[in-house]
Amino acid sequence: MYIPPAFRDDDLDNIRETIRSGRLANLITATSDGPLATPLPLFLDETEGEHGALYGHLAKANPQWRAASIGEALAIFMGAEAYVTPSWYVTKQEAECVVPTWNYVAVHAHGPIEFFEDPERLLAVVTRLTNIHETLRATPWSVSDAPADFIAAQLYGIVGVHIPITKIEGKRKMSQNRPAADRIGVATGLAASKQPRDQEVAALILAQA
DSSP, rough: OOOOOGOOOOHHHHHHHEEEEEOOOEEEEEEETTTEEEEEEEEEEETTTTTOOEEEETTTTOOOGGGGSSSOOEEEEEEEEEEOOOOOOGGGGTTOOOOOEEEEEEEEEEEOEEEOOOHHHHHHHHHHHHHHHHSSSSSSSOOGSSHHHHHHHHHHHHEEEEEEEEEEEEEEEETTSSHHHHHHHHHHHHTSSOHHHHHHHHHHHHHHO
């Protein structure tokens, strides 16, 4: 990922939070037939290896897992993002040489990919992934709520994904390349938006100040 120095985010807590809150990732592998990509939920096991490991699953009918991967896999997680109009720049009053841009948070995680069909490992991944996303519900659903034979049949139709992370990159583009007055102008403009993600970006810009 191209990351100008001003936008580089090496804060591990920030990176892990982007992965946790990003929820749906894009899994990309290079193959002899070209790149293959699948949007799928992944979770981070922070205890595994230096950078942690990603786990998830995809449909057994998905050809991505059968195609031999060339090099490492890439998982892309997107965080808060927002369009930035140059109308919010204070410096626009001084010069018209300004253009729109986009502010965003992104994490790229690289690592060798393993696909597996072992039912016990699959059950553990499905259970943990479900618990992560059910925990905030008033009455969480659990994998064990369904009949065991039904779950076993469902597991037969999926393939597990395991990516030990070898390299992780964080990018937080929050108008750091603009003068302070422009950053405040952008944050103020986004904060006035009715879009929650715009408001989230506004808060991140102010946090960078």
